[in-house]
Amino acid sequence: MTERCDLLITNVNAATMDPSIVGAYGAVEDAAVAVTGGKIVWLGPRRELPDCTPDEVIDGEGQWLTPGLIDCHTHLVYGGHRAGEFARRLGGESYEEVARSGGGIISTVRATRAASAEQLYRLSEPRLHALMSEGVTTVEIKSGYGLDLDTELKQLRTARRLAQHNPVNIVTSCLAAHALPPEYDGRPDEYIDLICEQILPAVAREQLADAVDMFCETIGFSVDQCQRVIDAAKKLDLPVKVHAEQLARTGATAMAAKAGALSVDHIEYISDADVLAMAESGTVAVLLPGAFYTLHETQVPPVEKLRGAGVCMALSTDLNPGSCPIASLRLMMNMGCNLFGLTPAEALAGVTRSAARALGLCCSRGVLRPGLRADMVLWPMDTPDLLAYEVGALKPAQIFLGGRDVTAG
Numbered sequence: 001m002t003e004r005c006d007l008l009i010t011n012v013n014a015a016t017m018d019p020s021i022v023g024a025y026g027a028v029e030d031a032a033v034a035v036t037g038g039k040i041v042w043l044g045p046r047r048e049l050p051d052c053t054p055d056e057v058i059d060g061e062g063q064w065l066t067p068g069l070i071d072c073h074t075h076l077v078y079g080g081h082r083a084g085e086f087a088r089r090l091g092g093e094s095y096e097e098v099a100r101s102g103g104g105i106i107s108t109v110r111a112t113r114a115a116s117a118e119q120l121y122r123l124s125e126p127r128l129h130a131l132m133s134e135g136v137t138t139v140e141i142k143s144g145y146g147l148d149l150d151t152e153l154k155q156l157r158t159a160r161r162l163a164q165h166n167p168v169n170i171v172t173s174c175l176a177a178h179a180l181p182p183e184y185d186g187r188p189d190e191y192i193d194l195i196c197e198q199i200l201p202a203v204a205r206e207q208l209a210d211a212v213d214m215f216c217e218t219i220g221f222s223v224d225q226c227q228r229v230i231d232a233a234k235k236l237d238l239p240v241k242v243h244a245e246q247l248a249r250t251g252a253t254a255m256a257a258k259a260g261a262l263s264v265d266h267i268e269y270i271s272d273a274d275v276l277a278m279a280e281s282g283t284v285a286v287l288l289p290g291a292f293y294t295l296h297e298t299q300v301p302p303v304e305k306l307r308g309a310g311v312c313m314a315l316s317t318d319l320n321p322g323s324c325p326i327a328s329l330r331l332m333m334n335m336g337c338n339l340f341g342l343t344p345a346e347a348l349a350g351v352t353r354s355a356a357r358a359l360g361l362c363c364s365r366g367v368l369r370p371g372l373r374a375d376m377v378l379w380p381m382d383t384p385d386l387l388a389y390e391v392g393a394l395k396p397a398q399i400f401l402g403g404r405d406v407t408a409g
């Protein structure tokens with residue numbers, strides 16, 4: 001008797017990213033992959049494929065299949081743009097100076113508050129499409145340009161609506177603790193009260209966020225203030241993640257690791273003790289080379305130490321209007337290698353397996369393995385090294401979301 005399956009892809013090389021398979025990419029060459037009910041049900045060398053009757057067969061023509069890419073840190077729902085500030089920074093002003101003079105995040109807050117839900121949706125969708133066209137099948141989207149109850153909800157609802165109308169998985173984070181809104185000038189603790197007592201409970205009631213994020217920096221919130229946000233998130237059963245140590249060492253990473261955070265993001269200035277704390281807590285290091293590049297930073301995250309300690313390293317765009325208006329995860333893979341010293345295989349792990357872990361989704365995706373979602377990309381390439389090496393010309397041949405072909409026509 002033969003077993004049926006929905007889809008069989010044969011004659012492919014699979015970069016499974018499965019760490020239990022020997023080799024940098026967990027490669028299975030001349031493989032076959034069977035999919036049923038949106039999940040991978042079999043993957044292995046083609047010659048070992050058991051009898052099966054597929055509804056559809058795809059000849060992979062010797063191309064490479066990877067897990068769908070995952071962008072685990074974006075702020076892509078926002079109003080306006082900051083091209084004017086770009087010019088100011090090129091003229092010599094720092095990100096911090098621009099932020100302190102009423103620009104920066106607050107100028108995007110003004111534009112996002114002013115935008116209708118419909119305008120916000122229409123501005124955000126092309127950014128999402130740019131990522132999807134590169135084979136991104138899961139995207140995290142943060143709020144944080146509202147900084148008041150209504151606008152934070154508007155941003156998160158927009159993210160949920162993007163998921164309803166586009167073939168992509170979207171997970172959301174409430175980043176109300178992103179910056180101090182002007183109406184709370186000089187009263188940061190009262191704004192933290194608003195987040196903990198009103199914004200997070202409302203977001204949780206509507207199930208609008210899958211996690212809670214915060215900006216723990218000299219120009220953001222203090223460790224003590226962020227600890228209060230973490231405590232409030234825990235009461236609502238929401239996991240946390242932290243923008244940490246991008247501009248200076250603040251102790252944010254130690255706090256996050258202690259709290260069992262999913263990830264700490266940026267971490268250019270972490271100490272050796274912070275690295276060990278992350279290794280112990282299993283907190284993922286999310287590296288954001290696009291922001292490093294845009295801000296002309298010079299302090300690189302301690303990749304060698306993170307690697308040595310066995311900390312999972314994810315890579316993401318940080319897609320946002322200020323420090324990284326770059327909607328390309330593939331470019332981040334290239335930058336992760338060129339600027340931070342990742343290997344091409346680490347870069348691919350950073351946008352698949354490790355990115356899934358950074359979102360708390362490693363049980364369902366990020367690796368090609370039976371039992372996991374059939375989010376997969378077929379690439380016309382003869383080695384997966386090309387994904388980090390080149391930018392622009394290599395496009396997915398086919399993109400599958402839960403086994404369904406969602407390649408844009």
Ligand SMILES: [Zn+2]
Pocket residue numbers: 073075243318320
């Ligand atoms: Zn960010």
